[in-house]
Amino acid sequence: MVLFWVSMRRVLIIFSGLLMLIFVGGFWISGGDAVRSRAIIFCQAGQIHTLDPAGMTWMQDIRAGLALWQGLTQYNPTTLRPIPGVAKNWTLSANGRTYTFHLRRRARWSNGDPVTSANFVFAWKRMLQPATGAGYVEMFFHIAGARAYFDALAKTRGRPRPFSSVGIKTPDLHTLIVHLNAPCPYFLDLMAFPPFFPLNQQSMARFAVRNGASFSYYNLRFTRPPYLVTDGPYRLTAWKFHQYLEFKPNRYFWARSTVHCRELRIVSFSDSLSAFRAYQSGAVDVLSFVPPEFTAALLRQQQAGLRHDVHYRPVFGTYYYIVNCARAPLDNPLIRRALDLAINKKQIVDDVTRLHEKPLTVLVPPGTIPGYHSPHGLAMNVPEARRLMRRAGYPDGRGLRPLKFLTNDTDSMNMLVAQAIAQMWQRNLGVRIRIATEESKAFNQDCVQGNFDIARAGWYGDYMDPTTWLDLFVSGNPNNHSRFTNRQYDQLMERAESKADPARRLALLTDAERLLVDRYMPALPLFQYTDGLMYHAREIGGIRSNVRMITLLQYIHWKHRPHGDTYR
């Protein structure tokens, strides 16, 4: 019996000791370093997915990218118009198709190397390799010969074209000449966007992955400290997966004097509630979003003067529904128009989302693009909608099959909006809707494959031009999920593309959008997204409000530190 007891006790003690050991070991490995009080803690809505500029499509990645790199141009923090970046100036040829960029001799990488035109050519060539897997490769197809070069590489058979066939030339280390297929008024805007950032090929050489003898792609470990070399305001000094990224000023940055933040930490939380709690407790200084669960309440408090840290505004994004134009009965534009006319958009933003966003009858948010005049679109008109349904042969919805409405589960609001609109259609037109919710990846795939009648959509503009929306409805565009094809529309878009005069070009684009929102309705616009940040403006400066919610971390700094020198 004594032996027995000793064994049991031993088992329990060994087990507990083991657990203690595991705890101490695990904690020691995973524990973070203390945050110094001078660091600004910037909380993003989601984790960083990649720091490879070629793969950046998420807002949080782009924001970090803009803090680490600088392209030929950079954004003006308020207007977002392109201003000189690595390029100190440029010229545009008379036909609007050739840009000559002159690079700053003072531009330096974070390892001290000069930034040269070869760095741009290297990065752009890499973008055009299908093996790089660049999501935004199509932005490069404005450059002469780029599409043909990419397509030739994408084919498994046939000879690849030489890179010299692409309209990118470097007469010397500080000059870069780019030939375009057609005038592109927002090309300078694109030059500030991550896919066009330069890359430091020397520091990446050791990460080349070879397939047999031939080079195939770069192992993305090159984006992690201490390997990552960047040419922007900050350099990446630490990256603890899932915990934080640490940025410190790049002392070689040519505009070093504009960077006043000595240490910046980028964090994210798995849900907005924990993020908000951390912000409220002072563990986070800036929230790059307003928690959707509390937005309405926070805005009310702000209006009542109880708080001053909610910075909220309409942004360059549209919440809309796409209609599958390739599938009966919605291939009939009359029904699509009737659906649009029967939605009370004001009621959606007042009673369903309750954030009082701006209801939209057009796709491009009005007033966001200088010089662009939005068409009118359709105002709610139920009698007219019912008349259109009769004309289409479905009086009071009789004879119409139930329509499949597809939404994703990223935001609980999507479902509420869908239910409210389904009810309006049922009541006003007798149209029955079957709502299906899917997780994002399945939803995206079903949108691509056209497994829907009507689907939720949201789009944030990538550059300040109407085409960032209007291209979505051009025949053959892979993002044209509504499968809308219209010759008149395609011709208008083509004519606009070849116009060198910006005003006439924008007028043609207005005509094109009018076709979409007055007549053919491949999409039903609902409202303009609103978005915001939370921070105390008396503590933190340098955050400029702009319509694309691009917070340029370059300018962020402490105005007044409330915590003194205490550690948090």
Next chain:
Amino acid sequence: MTRFLISRAAQSVLVICVVYTCTFWLLMAAPGNPFIGVKQPPPAIIHALKVRYGLNNRWHAYWAYPWRVITRGDLGPTISYANWTVLDVIRSSLPISVSLGAMALLIALWLGVGLGMLGALTRGHWPDLALTVGSLLGISVPSFVIGSILLLVFSTYWALLPSGGWGDLAQVILPAGALAVGFLAYIARLTRIGMLDEFSADYVRTARAKGVPPGRVMVGHILPNATLPVLSFLGPAAAALLTGSFVVEKIFAIPGMGEDFVNACLDKDIPLVLGIVMVYTVLLVAFNLLVDIAYVFADPRISLHG
């Protein structure tokens, strides 16, 4: 013993193979394409990415992943966090989940056994009744409710402890507590029932008749036998706790493996899901094996040859 170990090891390998196969084919059958986001890249890009991740051919991929693990010890890069390999992700999140789980299990084990003893000793009186009700609540109330209550009381109202995060010892207390409660309650019940069963056993009567003091009978004689069911519960409990709880990690903003797992499933990040499922499986199998061995030491009635 050797024969026992060999046969159990073979069974474990079989279990791991079956789990891998099921996970792989379920992932392949699930709808959605990991390479399509809101903005759809051209087909050539999607194809190139599939080739890079070895997903362009299902059968090839099925064999490629185990082969990679054997030859390189890794599943390659994840899809949704392309800068990090599956090994990187597990290496960064597993220690967190494991140390949090170890602390939770320590709390659950010692408090659970202690409270179970207390309940057995005061059978029928108010401490026992309170414990019975309390443990019932502890088992049935989900950890996210307990976590939220702990947060509300200790972080929001009294501001004694931080609301979340990882890296500081104070940040461990609340999540470990929230994670422990359910297991603690279960262990307390097991101990209490075990002890009550042993009270009337012959060897207890003998010990008492020999004049062994009641305290020593309790701790020295009854407890070792009474905690045997606890021991068998510890195997699965350890595996469950050490691999992380998505809910508790989410509430307390802890960057552990539970969250990575759920995100990986939603993103259809096939290599990462496979990696985490394999870690979970190996831990579960290993802990069950350990418990089986521990049983042999703890209870001579269990024979390996029987």
